[in-house]
Amino acid sequence: MVDGSISITMIFDAPPETVWKAWTEPEGVKHWWGPKGFTAAVSKLDFRVGGTYLYCMRSPDGQDFWSTGEYREIIKNQRIVATDNFADEEGNVVPASHYGMSGKWPLELLVTLKFQEQNGKTRFTLQHEGIPSGENRDLAEERWRESLKKLAEYLKTEK
Helix, strand or coil: CCCCEEEEEEEECCCHHHHHHHHHCHHHHHCCCCCCCCEEEEEEECCCCCCEEEEEEECCCCCEEEEEEEEEEEECCCEEEEEEEEECCCCCECCHHHHCCCCCCCCCEEEEEEEEEECCEEEEEEEEECCCCCHHHHHHHHHHHHHHHHHHHHHHCCC
């Protein structure tokens, strides 16, 4: 694991094509994006190398958190590499402090997703690089795990 990164591996009870679809289609993303209690208010994707995404997750108290990024690498049903940036609702990159986050966050982080077929299921690995260590990283990892649990529940409905 790269210093300042999160690495999470899970087995999803669905084939890679189904997990891939949940990550790459706006309507799929809206069903699970964000940690427990959060909703995905906006999910816009131009899913191609050089294309961008714009997501908004809404907290239980109604605060919106926007993120954007650019797709750097796409290997269908196997791998996605994209930048990850905090953003405003127009998709402009903003510092993490815009959302009251402390620590030395870079303006751009990197997310790598791997989808591997394993006996009809998907071995899924997420690596999120650039997150400041300590409390920020711990919270980010917890929130990613909550989001991925929501994804696992959503995948049960997509069989």
